[in-house]
Amino acid sequence: MADYDVVIIGAGAAGLAAATALTRHGFSIALVEARNRVGGRVYTVRPVGATLPIELGADFVHGRPSEIFGLATEAGLRLYEHTGNTWATREGRPEPEDADEDHGEDGNVAAIFAAIQDWRGDDRSLQRLLDERFADARWAGARGEIRRYAEGFDAAEIDRVSVAWLQQTELASDAIDGERQFRVLDGYDRVLTWLRDNLPASLADIRLLSVARELRWRRGQASLSITAPDGEPLGDINARAALVTVPLGVLQRSFDEPDSPGALQLSPEPPGKREAMRLLGMGHAMKVVLQFSDMFWDPLPDRRANGHHPITLPGVSFFFSDDHVMPTWWTSHPVAVPILTGWTGGPRAAALVDASDETILDEAVAALARVLGRKRRDLEKLLVARYVHNWGADPYARGGYSYVCAGGVPAPAALAEPVDDTLFFAGEATSTTGHTGMVHGALQTGYQAAEALLRSLRPGQ
Numbered sequence: 396m397a398d399y400d401v402v403i404i405g406a407g408a409a410g411l412a413a414a415t416a417l418t419r420h421g422f423s424i425a426l427v428e429a430r431n432r433v434g435g436r437v438y439t440v441r442p443v444g445a446t447l448p449i450e451l452g453a454d455f456v457h458g459r460p461s462e463i464f465g466l467a468t469e470a471g472l473r474l475y476e477h478t479g480n481t482w483a484t485r486e487g488r489p490e491p492e493d494a495d496e497d498h499g500e501d502g503n504v505a506a507i508f509a510a511i512q513d514w515r516g517d518d519r520s521l522q523r524l525l526d527e528r529f530a531d532a533r534w535a536g537a538r539g540e541i542r543r544y545a546e547g548f549d550a551a552e553i554d555r556v557s558v559a560w561l562q563q564t565e566l567a568s569d570a571i572d573g574e575r576q577f578r579v580l581d582g583y584d585r586v587l588t589w590l591r592d593n594l595p596a597s598l599a600d601i602r603l604l605s606v607a608r609e610l611r612w613r614r615g616q617a618s619l620s621i622t623a624p625d626g627e628p629l630g631d632i633n634a635r636a637a638l639v640t641v642p643l644g645v646l647q648r649s650f651d652e653p654d655s656p657g658a659l660q661l662s663p664e665p666p667g668k669r670e671a672m673r674l675l676g677m678g679h680a681m682k683v684v685l686q687f688s689d690m691f692w693d694p695l696p697d698r699r700a701n702g703h704h705p706i707t708l709p710g711v712s713f714f715f716s717d718d719h720v721m722p723t724w725w726t727s728h729p730v731a732v733p734i735l736t737g738w739t740g741g742p743r744a745a746a747l748v749d750a751s752d753e754t755i756l757d758e759a760v761a762a763l764a765r766v767l768g769r770k771r772r773d774l775e776k777l778l779v780a781r782y783v784h785n786w787g788a789d790p791y792a793r794g795g796y797s798y799v800c801a802g803g804v805p806a807p808a809a810l811a812e813p814v815d816d817t818l819f820f821a822g823e824a825t826s827t828t829g830h831t832g833m834v835h836g837a838l839q840t841g842y843q844a845a846e847a848l849l850r851s852l853r854p855g856q
């Protein structure tokens with residue numbers, strides 16, 4: 396006898412969206428989460444003394460996705476647009492970037508983006524596209540820029556990432572004003588805690604600190620063994636169907652090393668999933684947040700000219716450099732707070748995963764000193780607090796977010812495909828609409844999985 400209609404594994408964006416939709420239709424659910432909080436890779440902390448909530452996971456609402464803007468309105472959350480000047484290092488000096496200067500001529504990165512957007516041939520990796528079409532020396536700078544973009548934004552490896560998928564993501568982003576970025580002033584986690592707080596207690600059983608270890612399933616039956624994070628058995632949860640929303644990195648690890656921490660064994664192994672996951676990559680992302688005593692990078696005009704500020708970045712929102720450790724930095728502009736966020740993605744982030752948090756933070760401060768042309772100890776004197784969460788080393792994430800490898804455009808749909816009306820899958824890696832790796836993409840997949848469940852099951856039968 397099933398205790399619930401559906402057991403949902405993972406209380407991130409996808410799991411909470413599915414829980415919301417299912418309970419609205421009268422389904423009973425158990426929502427099983429390994430951490431002591433909901434939200435997953437949306438992770439906001441509010442340390443004493445911090446002037447804004449600190450985002451250790453997702454930061455931006457990319458574009459104007461209705462999934463997030465709708466929830467923010469319902470929840471009364473304040474979103475603000477992240478505007479300001481983009482600066483970039485050119486020949487060792489930071490300069491403001493002129494958005495109009497790149498018209499897609501030969502040698503410009505816009506021409507490579509145009510080639511991706513117009514791509515019509517067989518799929519291939521970005522590296523292969525560059526080798527075939529942009530090998531000439533005059534493209535060297537643009538090749539570096541597109542590599543930094545694919546690694547930094549998509550957390551991808553360029554010799555694996557699919558051109559057809561990059562095209563899909565670019566078009567999907569254009570459709571929702573993706574060049575605009577917004578932040579949740581109250582903290583990104585409030586979007587997801589709003590969903591949690593509105594689950595009806597009569598239908599939703601939220602189990603935190605409950606690690607899903609083994610899901611035994613056959614048509615019409617799913618039985619999930621859970622333990623506490625220290626391994627203490629917490630019994631089984633029986634349901635008529637299961638929805639798996641653990642991150643791709645966790646699922647990949649579960650198939651390859653089923654006994655590793657955080658791994659979820661699916662017994663028997665469902666068909667087609669291993670093959671689908673081979674065509675998907677779990678990208679790495681490393682982000683640090685540094686809080687200073689003042690906004691030394693954007694001093695008031697009267698302090699700018701006194702010679703004590705070798706490099707200043709007035710009105711800066713994003714700052715792109717070619718630093719080999721942490722090339723990308725952003726502020727909270729136009730909200731004036733002395734906080735800088737450092738970011739690296741792809742192979743450079745992967746190289747930091749095995750380092751301690753202390754080492755990562757030290758490396759980040761050293762990188763900031765390099766990109767701003769300052770002495771590290773001078774920056775350290777201004778540093779008030781520093782934060783990092785190593786997602787690659789986190790057993791419940793195993794990376795930042797996913798991307799699609801060459802030839803893999805059908806793979807997210809294959810991963811999402813329900814098995815025997817009993818096993819269902821959701822999460823950012825199952826996005827088929829080009830919103831892979833995004834909070835709104837994860838929410839969409841949760842709602843879609845709930846629709847598939849609604850078609851397969853009638854509540855309480």
Ligand SMILES: Cc1cc2nc3c(=O)[nH]c(=O)nc-3n(C[C@H](O)[C@H](O)[C@H](O)COP(=O)(O)OP(=O)(O)OC[C@H]3O[C@@H](n4cnc5c(N)ncnc54)[C@H](O)[C@@H]3O)c2cc1C
Pocket residue numbers: 404405406407408409410427428429430433434435436437451452453454455456457605606607608640641642645657658659680681682786790791792794795796821822823824831832833834835837
């Ligand atoms: C550093 C970083 C920055 C990012 N920045 C942005 C951004 O600016 N904008 C944006 O849109 N997106 C961003 N993302 C991506 C975004 O956070 C994710 O795409 C989205 O939150 C994923 O939601 P999800 O539900 O698919 O997965 P998750 O949020 O990971 O949810 C899965 C849940 O499963 C749980 N779990 C895992 N294993 C088990 C187990 N064995 N048993 C029980 N529970 C388990 C996890 O703890 C987690 O809560 C960022 C991600 C990272 C890491």
